[in-house]
Amino acid sequence: MTALRPIEFEILLTLAQGECHGYAIIRETEARSDGTLRLETGTLYRALRRLVAEGYAKPTSRHAADPEGHDDERRRYYAITPLGKRTAALEAARLARLVAAARSARLIPKPERP
Amino acid sequence: MNRSLPERAAALAYRALLRIYPGSFRADFARDMEETFVDRYREARSSGARAVFAFLSAAVADAVTNGLRERAHPHSFGYGMFHWMDVRYAARLLRRSPVFTLLTVVTLAGGLGLSIFTFSFLYTAMLKPLPLPAGDRIVAVQQSTPGAPFMFDVMDVAAMRPAITTLTEVGAFADADVVIGDERHRKVLAAKLAEPNIFSVTRTKPILGRAFTSEDQAVGAERVIVLSYWAWTTVFGADSTIVGRTTPLNGTFTRVIGVMPEGYGFPVAAEAWMPLGTDLLATQTPGVQFVSLYARLANDATPAQARAQLTPLLDRARRQHPPATNAPLQPASVDVLSFPMAQIGEQAPLVLAVLNLLATLILLLACINVTNLLLARANERARETAVRLALGASRGRLIVQSMWENGFICLLGGALATAIAGWGLDAINHWLQMNLPRNLAFWWVWHLDRTALLSACGFVTVTIAVLGAVVSARVVNTEFNAVLRDGTSRGGSRREGRIARALVITQVAAVTVLMFFGVMSSVVAYRVAHVDVGYDTRRLLAAALEPPRDRYPTREARAAFYERASDRLTRSASVGGVLLLAHLADPADREASARPGVASPRAYVAGVQGNLSTVGVAIRMGRAFDAGDNANGSPVAIVSEALAREHWPARSPIGERIRLAADSGITESRIVVGVASDVLMGNPFERRTALAVYVPLRQTDAPFSGVLFRHQADVASAQGDLYATLAEIDPRLLPPSVQPYEEILEKTALIARSVTKLFAMCFGFALLLAVSGTYGLMARSIGQRTREIGIRRALGATEGGLIRLLLGQGGRQLGVGVAIALPVMIAVGVGFATQFPVGYTVPIVSALGVGAAIVGVVLLATWIPTRRVLLISPREAIWRDRV
Numbered sequence: 001m002t003a004l005r006p007i008e009f010e011i012l013l014t015l016a017q018g019e020c021h022g023y024a025i026i027r028e029t030e031a032r033s034d035g036t037l038r039l040e041t042g043t044l045y046r047a048l049r050r051l052v053a054e055g056y057a058k059p060t061s062r063h064a065a066d067p068e069g070h071d072d073e074r075r076r077y078y079a080i081t082p083l084g085k086r087t088a089a090l091e092a093a094r095l096a097r098l099v100a101a102a103r104s105a106r107l108i109p110k111p112e113r114p
Numbered sequence: 115m116n117r118s119l120p121e122r123a124a125a126l127a128y129r130a131l132l133r134i135y136p137g138s139f140r141a142d143f144a145r146d147m148e149e150t151f152v153d154r155y156r157e158a159r160s161s162g163a164r165a166v167f168a169f170l171s172a173a174v175a176d177a178v179t180n181g182l183r184e185r186a187h188p189h190s191f192g193y194g195m196f197h198w199m200d201v202r203y204a205a206r207l208l209r210r211s212p213v214f215t216l217l218t219v220v221t222l223a224g225g226l227g228l229s230i231f232t233f234s235f236l237y238t239a240m241l242k243p244l245p246l247p248a249g250d251r252i253v254a255v256q257q258s259t260p261g262a263p264f265m266f267d268v269m270d271v272a273a274m275r276p277a278i279t280t281l282t283e284v285g286a287f288a289d290a291d292v293v294i295g296d297e298r299h300r301k302v303l304a305a306k307l308a309e310p311n312i313f314s315v316t317r318t319k320p321i322l323g324r325a326f327t328s329e330d331q332a333v334g335a336e337r338v339i340v341l342s343y344w345a346w347t348t349v350f351g352a353d354s355t356i357v358g359r360t361t362p363l364n365g366t367f368t369r370v371i372g373v374m375p376e377g378y379g380f381p382v383a384a385e386a387w388m389p390l391g392t393d394l395l396a397t398q399t400p401g402v403q404f405v406s407l408y409a410r411l412a413n414d415a416t417p418a419q420a421r422a423q424l425t426p427l428l429d430r431a432r433r434q435h436p437p438a439t440n441a442p443l444q445p446a447s448v449d450v451l452s453f454p455m456a457q458i459g460e461q462a463p464l465v466l467a468v469l470n471l472l473a474t475l476i477l478l479l480a481c482i483n484v485t486n487l488l489l490a491r492a493n494e495r496a497r498e499t500a501v502r503l504a505l506g507a508s509r510g511r512l513i514v515q516s517m518w519e520n521g522f523i524c525l526l527g528g529a530l531a532t533a534i535a536g537w538g539l540d541a542i543n544h545w546l547q548m549n550l551p552r553n554l555a556f557w558w559v560w561h562l563d564r565t566a567l568l569s570a571c572g573f574v575t576v577t578i579a580v581l582g583a584v585v586s587a588r589v590v591n592t593e594f595n596a597v598l599r600d601g602t603s604r605g606g607s608r609r610e611g612r613i614a615r616a617l618v619i620t621q622v623a624a625v626t627v628l629m630f631f632g633v634m635s636s637v638v639a640y641r642v643a644h645v646d647v648g649y650d651t652r653r654l655l656a657a658a659l660e661p662p663r664d665r666y667p668t669r670e671a672r673a674a675f676y677e678r679a680s681d682r683l684t685r686s687a688s689v690g691g692v693l694l695l696a697h698l699a700d701p702a703d704r705e706a707s708a709r710p711g712v713a714s715p716r717a718y719v720a721g722v723q724g725n726l727s728t729v730g731v732a733i734r735m736g737r738a739f740d741a742g743d744n745a746n747g748s749p750v751a752i753v754s755e756a757l758a759r760e761h762w763p764a765r766s767p768i769g770e771r772i773r774l775a776a777d778s779g780i781t782e783s784r785i786v787v788g789v790a791s792d793v794l795m796g797n798p799f800e801r802r803t804a805l806a807v808y809v810p811l812r813q814t815d816a817p818f819s820g821v822l823f824r825h826q827a828d829v830a831s832a833q834g835d836l837y838a839t840l841a842e843i844d845p846r847l848l849p850p851s852v853q854p855y856e857e858i859l860e861k862t863a864l865i866a867r868s869v870t871k872l873f874a875m876c877f878g879f880a881l882l883l884a885v886s887g888t889y890g891l892m893a894r895s896i897g898q899r900t901r902e903i904g905i906r907r908a909l910g911a912t913e914g915g916l917i918r919l920l921l922g923q924g925g926r927q928l929g930v931g932v933a934i935a936l937p938v939m940i941a942v943g944v945g946f947a948t949q950f951p952v953g954y955t956v957p958i959v960s961a962l963g964v965g966a967a968i969v970g971v972v973l974l975a976t977w978i979p980t981r982r983v984l985l986i987s988p989r990e991a992i993w994r995d996r997v
Contacts, residue, residue: 021146021149021150022146022147022149022150023149023150023153023154026150026154038172040172040173040176040180041147041150041151041154041173041176041177042135042147042176042177042179042180042181043176043180044150045139045143045146045147045150045180046180046183046184048143049139049142049143075146075149076145076146
C-alpha cells in the first residue's frame with residue numbers, strides 16, 4: 001500500500017459518495033474546493049489508473065442514475081473499493097490529527113461552538 | 115447526447131492528441147477521457163469564446179504533460195531514456211550540417227512567426243479583455259434588429275433598466291463631436307455624452323480634477339467636460355491648471371473638471387466626455403434620441419444569460435410605446451458583447467477564423483517542408499539506425515534520440531519566430547499609431563505580451579509533436595534486416611511512398627487555397643486603394659442631420675429645417691458650397707422605371723437641397739432645381755446620364771415621366787427636368803452604380819439627410835460654422851459628427867495599400883515555401899526511385915516513356931490536391947463575389963491563373979529531378995546506393 005496523493009484522496013472522497021464517471025468526479029471535486037482546485041482530464045485519469053492499480057477504486061459496469069443526463073453507455077463509472085474506503089478513512093484521520101495539531105499551535109482558529 | 119459539429123471536430127483533435135499517452139493507457143482510458151473532454155468543452159462553450167480558448171489551451175498542455183509523464187512511468191516506454199549523450203549528439207549533428215540546420219530553422223521560424231503574429235494580432239484586436247480592472251466583465255450592449263440602428267431608443271432603455279438583473283452599472287452614451295477653442299484656434303474633439311458612472315464602471319479615476327457626479331447631468335447644470343490625456347496635452351499643452359477653468363465649446367463656455375489618464379478612451383476612442391443630460395434620457399417621444407449602452411456583467415452572469423434576459427425586455431419595451439415610423443415592427447434582439455468584439459462587428463468570428471486558418475496553412479506548408487528535410491536526413495541515416503537496432507538498441511531509445519534533434523530545431527525556430535512576431539507586432543503598432551492616430555480603439559496596443567508568448571509555446575509544442583510523430587514513425591518502421599541485407603540507405607517502402615505523396619497533395623491543396631485567397635484579397639485591396647468616387651472630394655466635409663421627430667413632427671417642418679440649414683450654412687464665410695443629400699432608397703428597394711409595368715434596373719434615389727455642383731455633379735441637359743420646385747409645384751426629377759441612356763437611348767429625357775416604385779408598393783410619377791453627370795453611388799466596398807435619380811428635398815419626406823459642404827480655410831472653422839448654424843436653428847440639437855471626405859478616402863486607401871503589401875509578403879513567403887517544398891518532395895520521391903528507373907531503362911524503357919510515367923504521377927498528385935482545394939476555393943470565390951464588388955469574373959480568372967501557376971510549379975518540380983535521374987546511366991543507377 002502506498003501513500004495517497006492529495007488528488008487521489010479528493011477522488012476517493014468523491015467516489016465515497018457513490019459511483020461516478022470522470023466528468024462528474026471533476027465537477028464534484030471542483031465544487032467541493034469552491035473552484036480553487038482545477039482538475040484536468042489527464043491528471044484525473046492518471047490518478048484513476050493508480051487508484052485502480054492499487055485496488056482503491058474499480059471500474060463498474062453498472063450505470064448509476066445521473067440527474068444531468070450524462071448517463072450513457074459510452075461512459076465508464078468508477079466505485080470505491082472496501083480497501084479504498086479504509087485507506088481514505090486512515091488518510092482523513094491523519095489529516096484530522098494534523099488539523100488538531102495546527103489548532104493547538106494556534107496556526108488556525110478553533111471552531112466556534114454552535 | 116448527440117455531439118454538434120464543433121464538438122465532433124474538437125473530439126477528433128483530442129483523440130489525436132491522446133496518442134501522446136502509451137498504448138496500454140489509451141486502451142484503458144482513451145474513450146472515457148474523450149467523453150469527459152467533450153463534456154467539459156460543451157461547458158466551456160456555454161461560457162463564451164475566452165472560456166473555450168482557456169479550456170483548449172489547458173487541455174493541450176494537460177495532454178502533453180500527463181501523456182509524457184505517463185510514458186515516463188517505470189513500466190512504460192521512455193523510462194530512463196534521458197541521456198546527456200543524446201542531447202550532445204543531437205547538438206553535434208546540427209552543428210555538423212549548418213546549412214541543413216539554418217534551412218530548417220529559418221523555414222520553421224517563418225511559418226511559426228506568421229502564425230504567432232496573426233494569432234497575437236487578432237487576439238489583441240478582438241479577444242483580449244479591456245485593459246481595465248476586471249475589464250473582462252465590461253460589456254457593450256447593442257440592439258440587433260433588421261433595419262434598425264445598433265443603438266437603443268432612450269425610451270426603451272428607460273423601460274428596460276429597472277428589470278435588468280444580469281447587468282450592473284448600466285450606462286448610456288452617445289457620440290457628440292465638439293469644437294473646442296475660440297475663433298483663432300479651434301480643434302475638433304471626438305467626444306462622448308455619457309452618464310456619470312462612465313468612469314466608475316471602468317474603475318478609473320481622473321489624474322487631475324474629478325469625475326462626473328449626478329448633479330452634472332441635471333437640467334440647467336453648468337456645462338462641464340472631462341478631457342482625455344491626448345486632448346489635455348495637444349489642445350491645452352498639458353496645462354496643470356486647466357481644471358476649474360472654462361473654455362469655449364461649440365461657442366459656449368464650458369468648465370473643464372478633469373483629465374483622464376494616458377491611454378484611456380473608454381468606450382472606444384473618446385477624446386473628451388460630457389454628461390448626458392437627464393432631459394435627453396427622459397425623452398418621451400419615440401425615435402428621437404438613441405444611445406449605446408455599456409455595463410458590467412452581474413456576478414456569475416454570462417453574456418448569453420444577459421442576452422436571454424434583455425431580448426424579451428426590449429421587445430416588451432418597444433411594444434409599450436407607439437412605433438417611431440409606419441414601418442412594421444421588426445423582431446428585436448439584443449447582443450451583449452465585449453467592446454473589442456462589438457467594435458469589429460458581427461463578422462469578427464469569421465475574420466478571426468479565416469485569418470488564423472490562412473496563417474495555419476502557411477505553418478502547415480513550413481512543417482511539410484521541414485518534415486521533408488528531416489525525412490531526407492533520416493533516410494541518410496537509415497543504415498546507422500539499422501545497425502543500432504541490430505545491436506539491440508530499443509526503438510524507444512532511438513525515437514527519444516531523434517526527438518532531441520527535432521526539439522532543438524523547433525526550439526531554435528520557435529525562438530526566432532517569437533522574435534520575428536514581436537518585431538512585427540511592434541512595427542504594426544508603431545505604423546498604426548503614426549498613420550491612424552485618433553482612430554484606434556484605446557485597447558489596440560500591440561506588443562509581445564503574455565498571450566503572444568503563450569501562443570508561441572503552443573505553436574512550438576504542436577510543431578514538436580507533429581514533426582516528432584513523423585520522424586518517430588520513420589524510426590519505428592525501419593526494417594533493419596532489409597536495410598542491412600540490401601545494403602541500401604533507401605527507406606523506399608510502400609508506406610513511405612504514400613507519406614511522400616500525401617505530403618505533396620497536402621502541399622498542393624494548401625498552396626492553391628492560399629494563393630487564391632491572396633490574389634482575391636489583393637484585387638479587392640487594389641480596387642479600394644484606387645477607388646474613383648466620381649466627384650471632387652477636395653476640402654469636402656460630410657455630416658448627418660436628423661431633425662428630432664418631437665420638434666419636427668411634420669414633413670413641412672422637416673423640409674423647413676433643411677432649407678434653413680442649407681441657406682444659413684451657404685452664407686457662412688468659411689463654407690464654399692452646400693448640398694443636402696438625403697439618401698431615400700437603395701437600388702435594393704426602389705425602382706426607377708420609365709415605362710410602368712416593365713422591369714427596369716434599380717437606381718439610387720436621393721432628395722437634394724442646394725447645389726449639386728458642390729460635389730462636382732454638373733447639369734448636362736435641362737435645368738437644376740429652383741425655388742419653384744417646392745411642395746406645391748409639380749413633382750420633378752433630375753436623372754443621371756447613365757439612367758437617361760438606360761431608359762431613353764438616343765433621345766432627350768427632358769419632359770419625359772419617370773415612375774419611382776418602392777417595394778412597399780408606393781409609386782410616384784415625376785417629370786424629368788434635367789440630366790446630371792454620372793457619379794458612382796454607394797460604399798466603395800460594395801456594388802456601386804451610376805444609375806441615380808435626384809428629387810427636390812422639398813418635394814419628399816426625409817427623416818434624415820446628409821450634408822456635404824466644402825470648406826474654404828480650415829476644417830475646424832467650417833465645422834464650427836455648421837454647429838453655429840444648427841445652434842441658431844435649434845439650440846437643443848446635438849452637434850453631428852463631421853468627417854473630411856479626403857481623410858476618409860486617404861485612410862481607406864492607406865489601409866488597403868498596406869493590407870495589399872502585407873498579403874503580398876505573406877503569400878510571397880507561402881509561394882516560396884510551396885515552390886521549394888514541392889521541388890524538395892518531388893526530388894526526394896524521384897531520387898528514391900533511381901534504382902528502379904535504372905532497372906526499367908535496362909529492361910528497355912524509353913526516356914520519353916519514363917518522363918511520361920513520372921510526370922503522370924506528379925500530375926495525379928496535383929489533381930488530387932487541386933480537387934481537395936476546389937470546394938474551399940469555390941467557397942472563398944463566392945464569399946468574395948457576394949461581399950465585394952468584384953463580380954464572378956475575377957474569382958474565375960484568378961482561380962484559372964492560380965491553377966495554371968500550380969500546374970507549372972508541380973510539373974517543373976517533377977521534370978527537373980526526372981531529367982537529373984535520366985542523366986545517370988542505367989548501370990550506374992542500378993548500383994547506386996549500394997554500400
